[in-house]
Amino acid sequence: MTAARLRLAPSERRQQILEAAQTLYATRPYDEVSTAELAQAAGVTRGLINHYFGDKRELFLAAMRASVLMPEQALPGLDGKPLEERARLTMSWILDAATTYGEAWVNASGAANLHGSSDIQAVVDEADDRAARLVLDALGLPDDAELRARLRPAASLTKSVCREWLQHGTFTRDEALNLLTATVLLFVTKETS
Amino acid sequence: MTAARLRLAPSERRQQILEAAQTLYATRPYDEVSTAELAQAAGVTRGLINHYFGDKRELFLAAMRASVLMPEQALPGLDGKPLEERARLTMSWILDAATTYGEAWVNASGAANLHGSSDIQAVVDEADDRAARLVLDALGLPDDAELRARLRPAASLTKSVCREWLQHGTFTRDEALNLLTATVLLFVTKETS
């Protein structure tokens, strides 16, 4: 019954555990999933979790980090188009990504530091920052620190809007798109002297 | 050494435990705080926690619920003023609340359902909905379901902006105020047919 002991490359095994954790944590809270269950899902013994991640919490954070980052795919070519159209196409692409890509990203809009510790918040912050860079790039704007600082909150807003749309049904896709496009344009162009 | 056993009214003791939990969870993550520590901070035995809240997680949720809700104070009189001014004053009031009232509310903008379970997300959602109602009231607009659905994400945005301003220093107060005012006005007036 017990599967024969198999010896893998560290990076491979690490990945294996990480993916199992992502799956489990996608539907159940941190403290409800035991390391025993985590280990079983990954097909290893509990000891390995500590060996590769040190800590249960550490594994949790790694899983979140992996789940929360948006896919780093290239956007469709937007060269030469006016800013407004680029903005609309970009937000449309993000909405599509939100539907197909998964719930984890959308769900990252609630209460990180509610935890008390800032490590989870840091994970979300990093993801938002990356999303902000992605949008700036798509809009053909310079990767400016100030612009990024404005677009990071926009990421938070976007996730929240997606939740309204996908989970509560209080928005149509079009409404969401209109609202987000207008907001992003506002954030990027507004003078705040 | 052991304090004499004191018998309190249930509501009082409940409150006592709740406040201790809020304090502890304000700076440390859920799983790092044991029920023993929670109990000690409240000056009671572990048993009472289960007696009043059933569960460690239940106490945690109650503490979050209490920390995350904005103060339900009345806003300064805004009658008769034009919408734009009302919006600006309202957002200004919220920014003040964010500084003086505490970190918990601002920090509620990261990764609730990152937890996996939706109960924490529900707590944050409720808080956002309440904030949305508060803003609608301040703006003198009807408490419309559609308008509320638009302002809930705005709450998420606001928290995120406040974090940029207060914790990262990437915004000045004025910049934050300008951005938020413009956004709220956009959300409330825009047609999305």
Add this chain to the structure above:
DNA sequence: GACGCTTGTTGACACTCTGCCAATAGCCGA
């Protein structure tokens, strides 16, 4: 093809934490 070394992997041990419940003892009313 057999041996031995490196190191990925295991299993058990010690400890802490959680939820439960019967026993205890404040406080109020008679």
Add this chain to the structure above:
DNA sequence: TCGGCTATTGGCAGAGTGTCAACAAGCGTC
């Protein structure tokens, strides 16, 4: 002053977590 209601306690049983010495899979070497 006494009795009863119930808030509060303390200890028990079970589960979960991190550690570590022992084990063995796979590779290089002879």
